[in-house]
Amino acid sequence: MKYEFDSEFDGCVRQTFQEVGIPPDQPIPRFARGDVGGRREGASFAKAVLALDAEVTNVTRTAYMAKADDGYEVPVLAYQVKQDRDHATLEPAVLYLHGGGMMFGSAELFEPITKSDVAATGVAHFSVNYRVAPEAPHPTPVEDCYAALLWLHSQGKALGIDNSRIAVAGLSAGGGLAAAVCLLARDRGLIDNPPIAKQVLLEPMLDDRNIEPGDEALAPFATWTWDDNWTGWNALLENRAGLGDISAYAAPARARNLEELPPTYIDVGTLDIFAKEDEDYALRLKNAGVEVEWHLYQGVPHGFELRGRQSVIVKQAYKNRRAAVQSLLLRSERAKLS
Numbered sequence: 001m002k003y004e005f006d007s008e009f010d011g012c013v014r015q016t017f018q019e020v021g022i023p024p025d026q027p028i029p030r031f032a033r034g035d036v037g038g039r040r041e042g043a044s045f046a047k048a049v050l051a052l053d054a055e056v057t058n059v060t061r062t063a064y065m066a067k068a069d070d071g072y073e074v075p076v077l078a079y080q081v082k083q084d085r086d087h088a089t090l091e092p093a094v095l096y097l098h099g100g101g102m103m104f105g106s107a108e109l110f111e112p113i114t115k116s117d118v119a120a121t122g123v124a125h126f127s128v129n130y131r132v133a134p135e136a137p138h139p140t141p142v143e144d145c146y147a148a149l150l151w152l153h154s155q156g157k158a159l160g161i162d163n164s165r166i167a168v169a170g171l172s173a174g175g176g177l178a179a180a181v182c183l184l185a186r187d188r189g190l191i192d193n194p195p196i197a198k199q200v201l202l203e204p205m206l207d208d209r210n211i212e213p214g215d216e217a218l219a220p221f222a223t224w225t226w227d228d229n230w231t232g233w234n235a236l237l238e239n240r241a242g243l244g245d246i247s248a249y250a251a252p253a254r255a256r257n258l259e260e261l262p263p264t265y266i267d268v269g270t271l272d273i274f275a276k277e278d279e280d281y282a283l284r285l286k287n288a289g290v291e292v293e294w295h296l297y298q299g300v301p302h303g304f305e306l307r308g309r310q311s312v313i314v315k316q317a318y319k320n321r322r323a324a325v326q327s328l329l330l331r332s333e334r335a336k337l338s
Contacts, residue, residue, distance in 0.1 A: 175204025
């Protein structure tokens with residue numbers, strides 16, 4: 001298969017690199033397998049790009065804590081549009097799980113995107129600072145996220161949140177965790193039926209078996225490489241990635257049963273090493289009777305929303321992603337009419 005960047009997107013990538021002071025022809029940094037520290041330092045690129053956009057001033061941030069089973073207090077940052085809230089009308093919410101390959105990232109790092117999403121959709125986002133590997137291997141990250149979901153359910157009314165309209169969303173590793181949280185919620189019989197209104201999986205990291213180069217032609221375009229994936233999965237799974245007994249709550253692509261999961265939005269770029277596993281997961285969800293909205297964006301790699309932020313394809317992706325979240329608001333309108 002022949003791969004190539006979308007030409008307009010590629011031009012926008014060059015513009016972004018120029019704005020952050022990176023020579024446009026500088027090779028993408030590559031790190032050795034197992035180098036967690038180097039990849040954590042590399043996250044400074046995302047921070048620099050996110051700092052380019054104008055600050056969103058009409059969204060507030062409030063810090064909360066959700067207690068995990070081991071007693072750890074998981075930080076949860078709530079982002080909401082500034083307004084007078086009497087909580088007389090309960091509103092939808094998103095439990096948001098940040099990216100970072102299971103090894104790095106934070107709610108604060110992705111705060112500019114979260115604030116922009118809240119401002120654009122009007123839907124509150126609760127962003128979880130889950131613990132990351134290798135210091136906190138599986139099941140700690142997903143259990144932290146599940147604890148945050150339980151907290152949001154239990155405190156929903158006090159926060160002005162409608163428990164029947166909570167979505168779980170995540171980017172990259174966060175997308176994998178979002179999928180895993182939905183599996184956990186289904187299997188543990190969380191509160192309502194269904195417990196989650198929607199799962200929004202953005203370029204999700206789903207399959208620990210995808211750790212060896214599968215397509216040499218794709219390799220030059222990969223911004224998240226197979227070596228990166230090997231490092232992230234082995235950090236999470238304590239050097240057991242790809243083995244036969246990995247839990248679906250760590251790697252959702254391992255799940256045998258995808259029935260009774262919430263309606264799903266899922267997207268990815270064709271130049272992403274996650275493209276096949278994400279497409280397979282979307283098809284399996286559909287075959288299991290789950291409502292699926294699937295987008296495969298041509299000619300863009302992993303993390304395309306950061307690199308080509310001014311491009312037509314990124315703007316379209318944001319439009320589609322935010323519409324998926326705003327469907328939670330439409331559910332309320334339909335309920336009023338019925």
